[in-house]
Amino acid sequence: MIEPMMNKNEYTYYLVGNVDDFTERLGRVVRLGNEEIAIFKTTDGRIYALENKSPGPRGGTIAEGIISGDVLFDPICDWKISLTDGQVLDPDTGQVRTYPVQVHVEEVRVGLLKNVGETFHE
Amino acid sequence: MVKVQDRRHLVLIGNGMAGINTVEQILKLAPSTYRITVFGSEPYPNYNRIQLSYVLEKSKAVEDIILNDRNWYLENGIELYTGTTVTHIDTEQKIVKADNGMEVPYDKLIVATGSNPFMLPVPGADKEGIVGFRDIADCQNMLHAADQYKKAAVIGGGLLGLEAAKGLLKLGMDVTVVHLFEEIMERQLDHTASLMLQAELESQGLKFATGKQTEEFLGDDRVSGIRFTDGTTLDAEFVVMAVGIRPNTALAKKSGIVVNRGILVDDYMRTSAPDVYAVGECNEHRGITYGLVAPLFEQGAVLAKHLCGVDTKPYEGSVVSTQLKISGVDVFSAGEFMDAEGLSIVRMHDEWLRIYKKVLLRGGRIVGGVLIGDGKESSRLQQWIRTGTVMTEAIHNAIMGQASVETGNTAAELADEEIVCGCNGVTKKHIVDAINEKGLTTVEEIKVATSASRSCGGCRPVVEQILQYVLGDKYDSAAAKQEAICSCTTLSRDEVVTAIKEKGLITSKEVRYALEWDNPEGCSKCRPALNYYLGMIWPTEHVDEKDSRFVNERMHANIQKDGTFGVVPRMYGGVTTPDDLRLIADIAVKYNVKLVKVTGGQRLDLLGVKKEDLPKIWKDLGMPSGYAYAKALRTVKTCVGSQFCRFGTKDSMGMGILLEKKFERLDMPAKFKLAVNGCPRNCAESTTKDIGIVGNEGAWEIYVGGNGGIKARLAELLCKVRTDEELLEIVAAFMQHYRETGKYLERTSEWIERMGLESVTEAVVNDLDNRRVLAERMEVALAQVKEPWSEILNNSNLRERMFEEISVSTKQD
Numbered sequence: 001m002i003e004p005m006m007n008k009n010e011y012t013y014y015l016v017g018n019v020d021d022f023t024e025r026l027g028r029v030v031r032l033g034n035e036e037i038a039i040f041k042t043t044d045g046r047i048y049a050l051e052n053k054s055p056g057p058r059g060g061t062i063a064e065g066i067i068s069g070d071v072l073f074d075p076i077c078d079w080k081i082s083l084t085d086g087q088v089l090d091p092d093t094g095q096v097r098t099y100p101v102q103v104h105v106e107e108v109r110v111g112l113l114k115n116v117g118e119t120f121h122e
Numbered sequence: 123m124v125k126v127q128d129r130r131h132l133v134l135i136g137n138g139m140a141g142i143n144t145v146e147q148i149l150k151l152a153p154s155t156y157r158i159t160v161f162g163s164e165p166y167p168n169y170n171r172i173q174l175s176y177v178l179e180k181s182k183a184v185e186d187i188i189l190n191d192r193n194w195y196l197e198n199g200i201e202l203y204t205g206t207t208v209t210h211i212d213t214e215q216k217i218v219k220a221d222n223g224m225e226v227p228y229d230k231l232i233v234a235t236g237s238n239p240f241m242l243p244v245p246g247a248d249k250e251g252i253v254g255f256r257d258i259a260d261c262q263n264m265l266h267a268a269d270q271y272k273k274a275a276v277i278g279g280g281l282l283g284l285e286a287a288k289g290l291l292k293l294g295m296d297v298t299v300v301h302l303f304e305e306i307m308e309r310q311l312d313h314t315a316s317l318m319l320q321a322e323l324e325s326q327g328l329k330f331a332t333g334k335q336t337e338e339f340l341g342d343d344r345v346s347g348i349r350f351t352d353g354t355t356l357d358a359e360f361v362v363m364a365v366g367i368r369p370n371t372a373l374a375k376k377s378g379i380v381v382n383r384g385i386l387v388d389d390y391m392r393t394s395a396p397d398v399y400a401v402g403e404c405n406e407h408r409g410i411t412y413g414l415v416a417p418l419f420e421q422g423a424v425l426a427k428h429l430c431g432v433d434t435k436p437y438e439g440s441v442v443s444t445q446l447k448i449s450g451v452d453v454f455s456a457g458e459f460m461d462a463e464g465l466s467i468v469r470m471h472d473e474w475l476r477i478y479k480k481v482l483l484r485g486g487r488i489v490g491g492v493l494i495g496d497g498k499e500s501s502r503l504q505q506w507i508r509t510g511t512v513m514t515e516a517i518h519n520a521i522m523g524q525a526s527v528e529t530g531n532t533a534a535e536l537a538d539e540e541i542v543c544g545c546n547g548v549t550k551k552h553i554v555d556a557i558n559e560k561g562l563t564t565v566e567e568i569k570v571a572t573s574a575s576r577s578c579g580g581c582r583p584v585v586e587q588i589l590q591y592v593l594g595d596k597y598d599s600a601a602a603k604q605e606a607i608c609s610c611t612t613l614s615r616d617e618v619v620t621a622i623k624e625k626g627l628i629t630s631k632e633v634r635y636a637l638e639w640d641n642p643e644g645c646s647k648c649r650p651a652l653n654y655y656l657g658m659i660w661p662t663e664h665v666d667e668k669d670s671r672f673v674n675e676r677m678h679a680n681i682q683k684d685g686t687f688g689v690v691p692r693m694y695g696g697v698t699t700p701d702d703l704r705l706i707a708d709i710a711v712k713y714n715v716k717l718v719k720v721t722g723g724q725r726l727d728l729l730g731v732k733k734e735d736l737p738k739i740w741k742d743l744g745m746p747s748g749y750a751y752a753k754a755l756r757t758v759k760t761c762v763g764s765q766f767c768r769f770g771t772k773d774s775m776g777m778g779i780l781l782e783k784k785f786e787r788l789d790m791p792a793k794f795k796l797a798v799n800g801c802p803r804n805c806a807e808s809t810t811k812d813i814g815i816v817g818n819e820g821a822w823e824i825y826v827g828g829n830g831g832i833k834a835r836l837a838e839l840l841c842k843v844r845t846d847e848e849l850l851e852i853v854a855a856f857m858q859h860y861r862e863t864g865k866y867l868e869r870t871s872e873w874i875e876r877m878g879l880e881s882v883t884e885a886v887v888n889d890l891d892n893r894r895v896l897a898e899r900m901e902v903a904l905a906q907v908k909e910p911w912s913e914i915l916n917n918s919n920l921r922e923r924m925f926e927e928i929s930v931s932t933k934q935d
Contacts, residue, residue: 014930023923025643025669026676029733033932043643061685064673066646073646075673075681091570112932 137162140402696724772817
């Protein structure tokens with residue numbers, strides 16, 4: 001499914017699947033190059049991509065959390081994480097990295113920073 | 123802002139609750155006034171000393187009672203020296219010297235050295251095996267002793283002694299409380315109350331030797347017994363001295379500060395030396411030394427304000443109250459408690475219900491009270507005593523248990539500085555400010571924001587009254603009445619379950635909509651709970667909501683901290699075959715599992731399995747899931763029993779396998795463990811299981827409500843039955859009754875304490891019709907369960923979406 005697409009916001013978007021490949025309120029892991037990303041689909045059909053890494057003190061992954069609206073409950077530490085910006089909500093603090101998502105004609109694309117898609121983080 | 127190095131230097135000697143609470147208040151009032159250094163002899167940061175009895179009971183770990191962890195000191199720029207004892211104060215040069223050679227100058231000094239247990243100065247008191255009960259080290263000594271020795275004596279029938287005794291009893295020791303006076307807790311209770319408490323504790327297994335004065339400790343190096351002045355003796359391999367505490371004044375005395383019983387202080391906690399203060403149990407104020415937590419917080423509040431230059435009323439002494447923190451006994455005492463001239467007394471003594479209530483009035487005002495057996499009104503009574511409230515008919519009715527009458531809200535009469543939550547040192551003002559500033563509307567929110575009522579929960583009614591008082595008309599009493607199942611709703615478990623049945627709600631979405639949830643998609647608390655309640659109420663109609671399951675129940679494996687999983691196949695009754703073992707070994711090798719563990723439930727756990735390998739392993743194993751992750755029946759632990767064992771009277775393996783096969787996979791409110799034993803030697807440990815079955819010659823004994831976990835509890839005998847059929851029916855009825863009345867995540871050990879063993883016995887044993895109907899409903903529920911591993915294997919769509927990752931390369935051609 002290699003289909004890079006240049007974008008003026010300096011992101012390169014990669015096709016990761018079809019809207020139907022994702023189930024409402026059940027996270028799914030996507031490995032995009034070196035990145036491990038958790039993709040979530042909310043009840044109203046919006047799709048979000050976050051780094052699959054718990055912001056909490058005990059570590060772990062977040063793809064298995066419970067989704068309510070656009071909030072994710074971390075499966076390890078039960079912190080609330082906003083899907084829209086990765087911000088940890090009160091009373092805890094922290095932030096999970098997010099990736100931009102484009103949905104066009106049922107195709108889901110996740111963006112990595114341009115030019116660093118290859119070398120980013122590694 | 124003044125630079126840290128330019129600030130005045132405040133030194134605190136004593137890293138306990140009194141001193142640190144004072145520092146906390148100083149940081150709140152004027153965070154940049156002082157550079158702060160703290161010395162503590164113990165190797166721990168500040169912990170909640172009043173909860174040591176929980177550590178002893180093993181209901182809490184040491185980490186759970188830490189109040190300020192080391193980060194807190196770092197974050198607030200406090201230099202902390204633990205395990206360091208200050209040995210001298212030079213009040214002329216204003217320098218403190220420590221045992222490690224440190225010398226630290228001070229501008230202001232707080233002495234908060236607390237108190238020491240008073241050790242009886244009788245011959246042999248220095249023998250091994252005689253300890254006080256004061257700090258974490260003592261607690262660890264006691265826990266250790268309970269493993270090695272059987273017979274314990276606790277000297278002192280006061281609050282501390284009884285807590286220690288009850289703790290040792292819970293640890294399995296044979297405990298005798300030795301008390302100098304004829305009546306226990308004679309400083310807090312009158313004759314009637316004291317006798318009732320003693321009888322109650324005796325019924326729980328404690329022994330008493332009252333009116334006994336210790337003359338000598340017997341034994342060689344280690345204590346072996348006690349001889350009393352009346353010539354009698356008592357065997358004891360371990361002795362806890364809890365006769366009282368002595369203010370720890372040695373350092374102050376040596377440094378030339380004026381000391382009587384405690385370090386003498388005035389109404390602002392000033393000692394005889396300039397800029398030296400003493401707070402808490404080490405001091406003596408107006409002739410009184412205190413040994414309880416509330417006064418030291420009140421002293422700390424005055425001292426903190428004084429040190430920050432904030433106007434404060436002088437400290438004028440405290441009304442102390444006592445609440446016994448041991449399970450199964452409600453004891454409360456505050457203010458005056460003995461009959462005396464000039465007092466009018468309201469008294470109620472019910473020997474059948476074993477309740478005693480006494481309120482003492484002087485000139486119509488409430489000046490003291492004692493409650494035994496029913497402590498529901500204790501926090502309000504305490505408040506009425508503190509404020510000297512005039513007795514009214516409404517108050518009388520509230521305490522003495524007449525029909526519930528609105529007693530009015532007395533929160534307005536509480537002073538701002540009054541400590542509401544003694545465990546966490548939270549004042550009324552803290553709570554009022556939090557409500558106003560953060561717009562709080564429930565006690566739960568107050569708990570999160572201020573810690574009030576977080577620990578023992580005793581002050582919850584007062585917190586609720588304050589909330590009501592601050593919010594006025596906006597206060598929603600229904601919301602506060604019963605504990606809501608989560609913060610999305612104000613409804614309790616019972617209200618939700620009733621509404622689901624009455625309104626015929628089938629999906630959790632309908633429940634949230636019909637019952638007007640604040641959060642339309644719920645939260646991580648209510649989602650799994652509603653899914654459980656719906657499945658329990660509508661076994662044939664409800665469709666399991668996978669997205670509401672916790673990760674382990676959704677993936678049917680146990681997630682580990684590195685994101686890999688543990689796989690535990692069924693091994694019914696802990697019985698396996700060479701072929702199965704060989705297969706498990708081959709698969710462990712094939713999938714390169716990191717570790718194979720024999721679990722506590724008599725089976726094997728393959729650890730370190732990658733998520734995408736889970737379905738493949740299940741397929742290769744071809745065994746059913748062991749549900750090691752679920753709120754469901756985990757295992758049935760069995761002993762060898764009559765098939766092989768010389769002592770076995772019953773076929774425990776056969777019965778265990780039968781039970782595990784019958785009841786596996788069914789959702790329960792919480793995890794559920796069974797054990798079956800072939801004889802009373804109990805090798806499969808029935809006493810710590812939700813249901814423990816013990817075979818006897820010709821009968822089965824059924825024990826219920828045991829728990830070996832965080833809050834240990836021994837199972838109690840439910841009944842004895844002759845036939846296997848009766849056994850199966852009663853087990854089914856018990857499990858179904860628990861499913862229908864339990865709160866989600868409530869173990870049977872908590873559930874049975876809430877319901878009462880008698881009521882459960884009536885429902886599942888004695889009432890034959892009800893028992894049969896429960897067992898029938900259980901059959902309906904059991905007919906719905908499916909083996910989850912094969913279900914996932916047979917559903918490629920589900921398998922793909924839940925277990926398989928999508929992999930995309932970023933390499934560009």
